[in-house]
């Protein structure tokens with residue numbers, strides 16, 4: 784499940800939120816939980832960076848911790864079968 788980091792421009796409060804894939808694509812409509820301003824920014828999170836980095840050569844990434852490996856396999860399952868990234872990642876993490 785995607786994990787977003789949000790930051791408030793008004794009071795600089797930062798927090799994390801979890802969303803389903805459907806909600807993930809929607810713009811943030813929640814006010815800041817601290818000051819209730821609507822000046823909320825989405826920060827780039829690890830999940831988004833990993834998705835953008837599917838051209839990375841995962842076979843050179845060794846000794847990953849189990850939870851990270853499981854997460855990567857879940858991401859690989861969501862990738863297009865035609866771009867080669869899925870099989871490349873599964874070769875690494877099986």
Ligand SMILES: [Zn+2]
Nearest residue numbers: 791794815818
């Ligand atoms: Zn705030």
